[in-house]
Amino acid sequence: MKFKTIRIGTRGSPLALAQAQEVKERLMAVHKIPKKNIELVVIKTMGDIITDRALIKLGGKGLFTKQIEDDLLDLKVDLAVHSMKDVMAVLPEGLVIPCMLPREDPRDVWISEHFSNFHDLPQGGCVGTSSLRRAAQLLQMRPDIRIKTFRGNVETRIEKMRQGEVDGTLLAFAGLNRLGKLDCIKSILDIEHMLPAAGQGALGIECREDNQEMLALIHPLNDPDTSDCVLAERAFLRAVDGSCGMPVAALGKVEGNLVKLTGLVASIDGKNIMKAHTQGLRQNADQWGFEFGKKIYESLSPQILEEMHI
Numbered sequence: 001m002k003f004k005t006i007r008i009g010t011r012g013s014p015l016a017l018a019q020a021q022e023v024k025e026r027l028m029a030v031h032k033i034p035k036k037n038i039e040l041v042v043i044k045t046m047g048d049i050i051t052d053r054a055l056i057k058l059g060g061k062g063l064f065t066k067q068i069e070d071d072l073l074d075l076k077v078d079l080a081v082h083s084m085k086d087v088m089a090v091l092p093e094g095l096v097i098p099c100m101l102p103r104e105d106p107r108d109v110w111i112s113e114h115f116s117n118f119h120d121l122p123q124g125g126c127v128g129t130s131s132l133r134r135a136a137q138l139l140q141m142r143p144d145i146r147i148k149t150f151r152g153n154v155e156t157r158i159e160k161m162r163q164g165e166v167d168g169t170l171l172a173f174a175g176l177n178r179l180g181k182l183d184c185i186k187s188i189l190d191i192e193h194m195l196p197a198a199g200q201g202a203l204g205i206e207c208r209e210d211n212q213e214m215l216a217l218i219h220p221l222n223d224p225d226t227s228d229c230v231l232a233e234r235a236f237l238r239a240v241d242g243s244c245g246m247p248v249a250a251l252g253k254v255e256g257n258l259v260k261l262t263g264l265v266a267s268i269d270g271k272n273i274m275k276a277h278t279q280g281l282r283q284n285a286d287q288w289g290f291e292f293g294k295k296i297y298e299s300l301s302p303q304i305l306e307e308m309h310i
Helices: 014-031 066-073 133-142 154-162 173-179 212-221 224-239 282-298 302-307
Strands: 008-011 036-044 078-085 095-098 107-111 126-128 147-148 169-170 203-208 249-253 258-266 273-281
Touching: 008 014, 008 066, 008 095, 008 203, 008 302, 014 036, 014 173, 014 203, 014 212, 036 066, 066 078, 066 095, 066 203, 078 126, 078 282, 095 212, 095 224, 107 154, 107 173, 133 249, 133 258, 133 273, 154 169, 154 173, 169 173, 224 249, 224 258, 224 302, 249 282, 273 282
Parallel strands: 008 036, 008 078, 126 147, 126 169
Antiparallel strands: 078 203, 095 203, 107 169, 249 258, 258 273
16 A cells, blocks of 8 residues: 655654654554654744743743644644643644543652652742743642742753752653653652643644544544543633633543543632532533633632733
8 A cells, every 4th residue: 555654743852752753653553654654844843942931921832832833734744743731722723633642641740859749848949840830839838939930841851950950840740751751750749739731641633624634544543531531621721711821720530421620720829729620521521611611710819810911
């Protein structure tokens, strides 16, 4: 059988390349496609180019996906692989993410040279993170700690921490696992204390909605449990206008024909946190996830609304 070359767009970080390689290998295994017929196309995004400023000051996490999505729409690549936690709540017109791989562990982990847990930090200890979500939940538990903006890929952040720029940092378990770096972990944070970002641990495959060939190609790779949970989480995110401009978290769990969803919105200083739970049918996850998010949004405190510049 003759195969055309399939071009997969990806960022160039070691983690992004590992994730794209996983998709490539799954496609090869399912469809018996020769290795030479799937090309990984490295695309440099603004999020990769500008690493010395907080995302909130640059326009949000869409900086990691915009150039890749532009290349999809311009027919320069056929597919794109994303960490779902980095994908904006609303996709550009003409693009869809109809396929998600089985989800990795969505929890956050603590990385430090000298402290086995962030609770062990001395008064005024310093934690490096670029995530407002992580910072707000940390500050709720430890209002005395200092937060330092910490950007760069996984390896860069670990190296900065080892050089003493901060006492510790938080990373996603999933990314460290895909990179084979679980030995860096000092402790795993409980979901009850550190709710993950919407889509954390999930890999999504994006394509043009009119590309029937690619839609059929990636369909066998989809994990329905992951898709249904992330659909609910992202609907919640969309409803509360989630971006890198505010701390938002969401995590779903499949139980039978239901998705149980926890959502969180917080003030940046962690002093005001709205956290709630709901559940709904898997087939209606987008609808009720959005309605749940709107209900949370309408009950937000004046401080959180002010931070959102409403």
